[in-house]
Amino acid sequence: MxxxxxxxxxxxxxxxxxxxxxxxxxxxxxxxxxxxxxxxxxxxxxxxxxxxNPYERGPAPTEASVTATRGTYAVSETRVPRFSVSGFGGGTIYYPTSTDDGTFGAVAISPGYTARQSSIAWLGPRLASQGFVVFTIDTNTTSDQPASRGDQLLAALDYLTKTSSVRSRVDGTRLGVMGHSMGGGGTLEAAKDRPSLKAAIPLTAWNLDKNWPEIRTPTLIVGADGDTVASVRSHSEPFYESLPSSLDRAYLELNNAHHLTPNMSNTTIAKYSISWLKRFIDNDTRYERFLCPLPRPSLSIAEYRGTCPHTA
Structure with a gap:
């Protein structure tokens, strides 16, 4: 010029x-x-x-925003009694209080063997405040196996989108699942059974089935280097390696962590879970920078593998 x-x-x-x-x-x-x-x-x-992308919710992300204990949305919650539902054991729904931004994507989260929803409750407000409807569930019994927990996660999503008091706030086409231990194994089961799910995040997952070539849902597998219950060598790593190579997938191994690490507020789990859910449930490519290029080993990350750039 x-x-x-x-x-x-x-x-x-x-x-x-x-x-x-x-x-x-x-x-x-x-x-x-x-x-x-x-x-x-x-x-x-x-x-x-x-x-x-009409599904973007909230301001452009920063390192501070994805590691904060709360996002920009005020959060409300509603308890779902066990006796009022079928197919799972009730739970708690956390959701953005405001309706100004329309509907939100949603995620159901299952606890692990012998555990109740209180063990994963920290994820409810933390994820919801970033712009999701989050359903932390109790299972029918605390000894339910992964296949049953997968069915219960799907039943919880069906309740959330069709019957719950917040169903008008949920976009039923943008759903995901998470779970800890046997709930993580159930997460894999749910993703296999319902390919329309947009995201899956098993946390120190346990499952006797090590092969998941049927999964078509973008999946972030989180393992812990010190896990002696579901060791990464016999669980998380085989799960990841068995996923289709064409799938948007990632393997995050937490450093200096153990099987119960996902039961406590954890910044690394939150950061990458938020980024994964935003990227694949909301199709929000603003979060791609936290996933690609692949995060490097650090004080909190023992190893990270994955596909980059993402195709979805």
Missing amino acids: QATPQSSTPAPGNGPARHRRRSRGPILGALASAAALAGLATMLTGGANAAE
Whole structure:
């Protein structure tokens, strides 16, 4: 743009002053027009980007926002008694209080063997405050095996989207599952049984089935380097390796962690769970930067493997 006015403006002494002054008019006008067009293009591009993904919720993420104990949404909760549902053992729904942003994606979370929803309750408000409806469930019995827990996760999602008091806040086409230990094994079962799920996150998962080539849901498997109950060598790593190579998948191994680490508030689990759910339930590519390039080993990460860039 600068070369044009320099070449078209007469040099000093090459003509009457009035000619030089007159020549600036078209140039300045052209510059003004170009600036206006650039501004219009910027506005149109921004509008187009917003229109491309109507599911984005909340401001652009930062390192501080994905590691914070609470996101930008105020959160409400409602208890679902065991006797009021069938197919699972009740639970607690956490959801953004405001309805200004329309509907939200949702995730159901199962506890592990012998555990109740209180063991995973910290994930409820933490994820909901980032713009999700979150259902932490109790299982029918605390000894239910992974296949049963998978069925119960799906029953909980069906209740959440069709019957619950917050069903109008949930986008039933954008759902995910999470779970700890046998609940993590149930997460794999649910993803296998319902390919329409958008995201799955098994946490230090336990399952006798080590092969999951049927799964079509983007899956983040979280293991712990010090897990002696569901060691990564016999559980999380085989789970990850058995997933289709074409799938959006990742393996996060927590450093200096153990089987019960997901039962306590954990910044690393939260950061990558939020990013995975945002990226695949909300299709929010603003969170891609926390997943790709692959995170490097650190004080909190023993190992991270995965597919990058993501295709979904």
